[in-house]
Amino acid sequence: MTTHYNSSSRGPVEIASMRYEHALNARDKLMRERSDDSRDAEIAALNDHIAGIEATFEERADG
Numbered sequence: 001m002t003t004h005y006n007s008s009s010r011g012p013v014e015i016a017s018m019r020y021e022h023a024l025n026a027r028d029k030l031m032r033e034r035s036d037d038s039r040d041a042e043i044a045a046l047n048d049h050i051a052g053i054e055a056t057f058e059e060r061a062d063g
Contacts, residue, residue: 002041005030015045020053
């Protein structure tokens with residue numbers, strides 16, 4: 001599985017360490033600029049990371 005997002009300004013960034021807002025912005029940028037499937041693994045990894053953070057938000061709201 002892909003573990004890093006290749007940022008144009010900062011180079012490789014570990015997806016697991018990304019804050020929610022940064023992960024959303026990175027994923028949205030990749031989706032906007034998508035011209036082929038070369039970065040689909042990054043998009044999938046970001047989606048998984050975002051879903052995990054959102055699940056934590058829901059657990060905190062319910063608890």
